[in-house]
Amino acid sequence: MLTGIKMVRPDNRIRFAWEIFVLVVIIWTIINIPVYVVFFSGSAEHSADITELILTIIFLIDILIRFNTAVIVKRKLITSRMEVLKIYLRGWFWIDLAATIPFWFILGGPGFAVTLQTLNLLRIARLLKLFRAVQTLRRARTSILLNPNIVRMVLLVFWILVTAHLVACGWIYIEGDIADVSNVKQYIMAFYWTITTLTTIGYGDITPKETIQMLYTICVEIIGAGLYGFIIGNIANLIANLDIARAQQREKIEKINTFMQYRNLPTDLQKKVNDYYNYIWETRRGYDETSVLHELPVSLKTNVSIFLNKEMIEKVPLFRGAGDALIRDIILNLEPVVYTPDDYVVKKGEMGYDMFFISRGTVDVVSEDEKIVYATLSAGHFFGEIALLLSTPRTATIKTREYCDLYRLNKDIFDRVLERYPVFAEKIKDMAEKRNMEIKSSK
Ligand code: CMP
Numbered sequence: 001m002l003t004g005i006k007m008v009r010p011d012n013r014i015r016f017a018w019e020i021f022v023l024v025v026i027i028w029t030i031i032n033i034p035v036y037v038v039f040f041s042g043s044a045e046h047s048a049d050i051t052e053l054i055l056t057i058i059f060l061i062d063i064l065i066r067f068n069t070a071v072i073v074k075r076k077l078i079t080s081r082m083e084v085l086k087i088y089l090r091g092w093f094w095i096d097l098a099a100t101i102p103f104w105f106i107l108g109g110p111g112f113a114v115t116l117q118t119l120n121l122l123r124i125a126r127l128l129k130l131f132r133a134v135q136t137l138r139r140a141r142t143s144i145l146l147n148p149n150i151v152r153m154v155l156l157v158f159w160i161l162v163t164a165h166l167v168a169c170g171w172i173y174i175e176g177d178i179a180d181v182s183n184v185k186q187y188i189m190a191f192y193w194t195i196t197t198l199t200t201i202g203y204g205d206i207t208p209k210e211t212i213q214m215l216y217t218i219c220v221e222i223i224g225a226g227l228y229g230f231i232i233g234n235i236a237n238l239i240a241n242l243d244i245a246r247a248q249q250r251e252k253i254e255k256i257n258t259f260m261q262y263r264n265l266p267t268d269l270q271k272k273v274n275d276y277y278n279y280i281w282e283t284r285r286g287y288d289e290t291s292v293l294h295e296l297p298v299s300l301k302t303n304v305s306i307f308l309n310k311e312m313i314e315k316v317p318l319f320r321g322a323g324d325a326l327i328r329d330i331i332l333n334l335e336p337v338v339y340t341p342d343d344y345v346v347k348k349g350e351m352g353y354d355m356f357f358i359s360r361g362t363v364d365v366v367s368e369d370e371k372i373v374y375a376t377l378s379a380g381h382f383f384g385e386i387a388l389l390l391s392t393p394r395t396a397t398i399k400t401r402e403y404c405d406l407y408r409l410n411k412d413i414f415d416r417v418l419e420r421y422p423v424f425a426e427k428i429k430d431m432a433e434k435r436n437m438e439i440k441s442s443k
Contacts, residue, residue: 005069007079015069016143017173022062025131029055030162033123039183040120052104054127059100060179065184068097092132097127130162149241156234163227167220168194174216221335249286253277270419271286276340279403283360289336305331312407313360316426334407343407345384345398352387352394354408361404365396372441376401386432395439 008015032051066088078084103122107114141151168190178186185335193206197220208214238245253274260270280286289308293301306313309331313319319327334357339345346352348368358381365374365383374396377383387394388411418425 005083007066007084008068008071010063010072010077012069014063018062018065019136020140022058023133023140024131025055025058026136029126030130030133031165033126034166035187037120038169038172052123056100056102056105059096059126059129062365062404063093063096063100065375067091071431076327095128095131095270099132099403101125102164109429119253127166132309147242149238151236153235156238159264160227160231163223164191164194164198167223170216171220174213177239193218197221198227200224200228202204205233245285245287246281247282249277252286263325272340275401279340280338281436283403302328303333305334309334309359309407312380314355315384317380318382318431319422322421322424324415326424329417329420330409330413333413337406337408338402339404339406340400341400343400345400345404345405346387346394346396348395352384355382355388355414356398357382359405359407360363361406362401363404364399364401366399370397370399372442374442375435385414385428386436389429389432390436 005429041069064149067085068081069084070077071084071087074076078087085423104119106112107122108119123420137155141155141359143146144151168187171190171193172186175186175190181189182233189206195201196206202221209216256273256277257270260273263271277286278286293304296304306328313327319330336359337356339361345356358377358379362376362378363383363420364376366372367374377398383398384394386392418428
C-alpha cells in the first residue's frame with residue numbers, strides 16, 4: 001500500500017512545517033519529561049496521562065513521514081523508497097523508534113512486574129529525540145536568511161539552557177526530595193547550583209554530600225570546564241563576526257589612514273579619501289559590485305546584475321521597450337565606477353572610448369571653460385555617446401556635482417550592441433544628433 005504513495009520531496013513546505021511542529025513538540029518534551037520524572041515519578045496520579053499517548057502518536061506519524069520522504073545524500077536526491085528505507089534503518093530509525101515506544105503502556109500492562117518509578121524513568125527515552133532537534137535546527141539554520149551569526153548565537157543560548165535544564169533535573173533526582181521546600185524552589189536551587197558549577201564559579205553553598213552526588217558533581221564540573229571554554233570562545237568569535245563587513249571596512253580605513261599619514265598626504269586629500277570610503281560604505285556596505293559578481297557563475301551573475309541594475313535600467317528612457325536580450329547584453333558589460341564631487345568624467349576635446357549611464361548622482365554638461373552649462377544630467381540619463389557614434393573628440397566636459405555612481409560601457413561593446421539592435425541604434429543616434437546640434441547652436 002505504501003508504494004502507492006508518492007515520495008515527498010525534502011524541501012516540501014508542508015513537510016518542513018511538520019518538522020518544525022515536531023521540533024516544538026521535542027522542545028516541550030525535553031523541558032517537561034525530566035521535570036516530570038524528578039518530581040512526580042513516584043506518584044501514580046501523574047502517570048500515563050494523555051500526553052504519553054499524544055507523544056507516541058506524533059512520533060509515530062513522524063516515523064511514517066520519514067519513510068515517505070526522499071532524502072539528500074551527498075547532494076544527490078534519493079527518491080527510491082527502498083533506498084530511503086535502507087538509509088533510515090541504518091541510523092536514525094532506531095533513535096526515533098526508542099523515543100516513540102510507549103514503555104508506560106507496554107510495561108505497565110498486566111504480566112509485567114515493573115515498579116512505577118522505573119516506568120516513569122523509562123520516559124527519559126523520549127529525550128533521544130533531542131538528536132533529531134539538533135538535526136532539524138541545523139537544517140533550519142541554513143534556510144533562514146537572517147544574519148547567520150545571530151542565528152548561531154540564539155541557538156547557542158538555547159542549547160546552553162537545555163543543557164543546564166537537564167543537568168539541574170539530574171541534580172534534583174540525585175539529591176532526592178527536600179522536605180519543606182516546594183518543587184519550584186527546589187528547581188530554582190538546582191538550576192542555581194548547575195549554573196554556578198557549569199560556569200566554574202562554584203560558590204560552594206550547595207555541596208554534594210553523598211558519594212553519588214559527588215560523582216555527579218565531578219562529571220558536571222568536567223563538562224562545565226569544557227563547556228565554559230567552548231561558550232566563551234564561541235561568543236567571542238560570534239561578536240567578532242557579527243558585522244564582519246563593518247569590521248573589514250574599519251580595518252581597511254585604518255590601514256589607509258596609517259598609510260596616508262605616513263606618506264604625509266595633505267589633510268584635505270586624506271579627508272576626501274575618507275569621505276569616499278564612507279560613501280562606499282553607505283551605498284553598498286563596502287562591497288565592490290565587480291568583485292562580488294566576479295565569483296558567481298554566468299547565469300547567476302546575469303540574474304544578480306539584472307536585479308542590481310533594475311532600478312537604473314527602469315530609469316533610462318532609452319531602454320524603455322528594449323527587449324530582454326538587449327538589456328542582458330548591455331547589463332553584463334556594464335562596469336560600475338564611482339566619481340567623487342567635482343571630478344571630470346570626460347573632458348571636451350579628448351578622444352572618447354566609453355559612454356556612461358548615471359545610476360546615482362548629478363553631473364553638469366559644461367563648455368571647456370566651464371562657463372556655459374548645457375545641461376544637468378541625473379539618475380537614468382546617459383552621456384558620452386557622441387564621441388563613440390561620430391568618432392569625434394568629446395563635444396563637452398562632464399563634471400560631477402556630488403558623488404556619482406556611473407556605469408561605463410566601452411566602445412567595442414557599444415558598437416556590437418548597435419549592430420545587433422538597429423531600433424536601439426536609431427534612438428541613440430537621434431539623441432546624439434539633437435545634443436550635438438544644441439551644443440553647436442549655443443556657440
Ligand atoms: P561626448 O561628446 O562623447 O562627450 C560629452 C557628452 O556630453 C556628449 O557625448 C553627450 O553625451 C553629452 N552632451 C553634449 N551636449 C549635451 C546636451 N546639450 N545635453 C545633454 N548632454 C549633452
